[in-house]
Amino acid sequence: MAKMSTSEQLRAVIYTRISEDPRGLEAGVSRQLEDCRKLAVDRGWELAGEYSDNDISALQGKARPGYDELMAAASRGQFDRIVAYGLSRLWRNRKERAEAIDALSRTRISVALVKGSDLDLTSAAGRMYAGILGxxxxxxxxxxxxxxxxxAQARAEAGKANxxxxxxxxxxxxxxxxxxVLDWRDEVDPVSAEVVxxxxxxxxxxxxxRAVTTRLNEMEIPSPGGGRWIPSSxxxxxxxxxxxxxxxxxDTTYPGAWEPIVxxxxxxxxxxxxGDPRRRTQRAAARTHLLTFGIGRCGVCGGVLAVSKKGPAxxxxxLYVCKEHGCVxxxxxxxxxxxxxxxxxxLSRADAAAIFHADDAALAQEQSKVVALRSQLDEAADMYASGTIDREMLERITARVKPMLEAAERLARPAIPMPDAVQHLIDSHDSRAVWEELSISQRRAVLECLGVQVILKPARGGPGFKPESVELMWEPRRPT
Known part of the structure; x- marks a missing residue:
């Protein structure tokens, strides 16, 4: 905030702003500040405060904390003049400029510019001039x-990354x-491409x-930003x-000018x-048991199962127990x-793969349609680049083909992909040996792909395990 003085001199405050400062050096703000201070000293004004915003654009109406403090102090009558390097440092947004000119005129505060004339906002002519310059x-x-x-549009049409x-x-x-630099191209980096x-x-x-994230961090592979990996990245x-x-x-897709890596x-x-809404998102560390988090259910109340330790020290x-009421x-x-x-x-039977069979012919037809529709868009882009068609025709073709492509892409995509672990179990001559090599998250993924639900029912007939008290139900998630 500005520090006020009891002096009777004309009180001036300085406002500085630079819209782009990616390295955070504030060199532009510092230069503006130096020139504004000199103007205030040369005019004999008392410097009552300084406000600044660094690396913030004024065009889109983004929050400017320094500017907000400036205008709040103006409403309290804490100064008489604003000193800025240029009018564009104060305002570039029409709405903000109009509101500020109106507010400053009511408090009889004017503007002095290092690069430009003084603006007397107390007069109609001064306000008009400020509006025109703005x-x-x-x-x-x-x-x-x-x-x-x-x-950016040209880079996209050329297939170059932004x-x-x-x-x-x-x-x-x-x-x-x-x-x-005349031009550039992106080539596959063998090391980072293999990480992807x-x-x-x-x-x-x-x-x-989370398990993938943990592996990358344990291997000390730098993330794209150079730090540690997080699941969202x-x-x-x-x-x-x-x-x-x-x-x-x-909203448009273009073929990239780089080589695919996946x-x-x-x-x-x-x-x-x-993207599966049924995908569970509990912490991987909590998934240390096969049937928790909904795969196993209580046969009495339908609640989920938890694991509890029972017995003498x-x-x-x-034990798997009913988490809610301990029914079983x-x-x-x-x-x-x-x-x-x-x-x-x-999964060791000869017909195991049939569990997951979908209409392969229909899927292949939609995949072929995707290829054909993308080719139409590519051909249209080439024709536009060569001048055979104009931009209006390109947009018409894109508008017609794009909805068809999106629909074909949805139909060409399996609703639930089969985990590789399931295919390995099906292909193996010893499915039990393959199972033992899987992590707990992979084993759970197999059960989820099979749609397995394990129901624990009350047991009868004394101690010991009663297999008939455990009901297995499954409904494999077939691709659609």
């Missing part, structure tokens, strides 16, 4: 924004004799996002359409997997053994 500033910003937007080189590739620059592929393969194998990396060579700009079928599977036994309880080792034996036996 319109030039706003127009300049809007024209610049249009140029930036058009350049901003820095995406993780998985490395940027190669083409320079002239003076070393100036490993993430996709782990997820398709049934390994959880792993998820974002796995879902990027960049991975299969597609460039999205606003198989398109695997990409569709992982997008479906991570040193000889406690793990059964030794974890016995129930898991029955479930595993049943699942492995079913």
């Amino acid at each position: 319109e030039f500033d706003t127009a300049e910003s809007e024209i610049k924004a249009e140029r930036v937007s058009r350049a 901003g820095r080189c995406p993780y998985g590739w490395k940027r190669v620059y083409q320079r002239d004799e003076q070393g100036r 592929r490993s993430i996709v393969q782990d997820l398709l194998a049934g390994i959880t996002l 792993v998820r974002k990396l796995a879902l990027r359409d960049l991975n299969i060579g597609l460039r999205r700009h606003r 198989d398109e079928a695997d990409h569709m599977k992982v997008k479906t997997l991570l 040193g000889r406690k036994t793990s 309880g059964r030794r974890e080792e016995w129930v898991d053994g029955l479930v595993v034996a049943t699942v492995c036996e079913r």
Whole structure:
């Protein structure tokens, strides 16, 4: 906040702003501040305060804490004059400028500019002049924004990535004799591309996002930002359409000018997997048991199962129990053994793969349609680039083909992808041996893919395990 003085001199405050300062050096603000201080001293004004905003644009009406403090102090009559480097440092947004001119005129505060004339906002002529000058500033910003937007559109149409080189590739620059950049292309970086592929393969194998994240951090592989990995960044990396060579700009998809690093079928599977609303999101650390978190249910009240330790000290036994009311309880080792034996036996049969059979012909037809529709968009883009068709015709073709492509992509994508672990169990001559090699998250993924529900019913007939008191129900999640 500004510090006020009791002096009778004209009280001035300084406002500085720079819209872009990616390195956080504040050099632009410092230079403005130095020039504004000199103007105030030369005019003989008392400096009553300084306000600034760094790396904040004024065009889009973004929050400017320094500016908000300035206007609050103005409403309290704490100064008589605002000193700024240029009018564009104060305002570029039309609405904000009009409101400020009106507010400052009521408090009889005017503006002095290092680069420009003084603006007497107490007079109609001064307010008009400030509004006209401000319109030039706003127009300049809007024209610049249009140029930036058009350049981004051109990069998208050329299939080039926006901003820095995406993780998985490395940027190669083409320079002239003076070393100036003429063009660039993104080539596959073998090391980081393999990290992306490993993430996709782990997820398709049934390994959880948190487990994948833990693996990457334990291997001390730097994240794209250089720090530690977090599950959200792993998820974002796995879902990027960049991975299969597609460039999205606003609502349009363009073929990328870079080499894909993930198989398109695997990409569709992982997008479906991570987008499944039935996907459980509990912490991986909590998934240390096969039938907790909803796979196992109480046969009395329908509640979920939890694990409880029962018995004397040193000889406690793990039991699955009804989490809500304790209606049922059964030794974890016995129930898991029955479930595993049943699942492995079913997946070892010759017809195991038939459990998951879908209409492959229909799926293949939709996948072919996706390829054909993308080819139409590519051909239209080439015709526009060569001048054969104009922009209006390109937009008409895109508007017609795009909804058809989106519909075909939905139908060409399996609703629930089969984890790789399931396929390994089906293909193996010893499904039990393969099962023993799976992590707990992979084993749970197999049960979820099979739609397994394990119901513990009250046991009758004395101590010991009663297999008939455990009911297994399953409904494999077939692709649609």
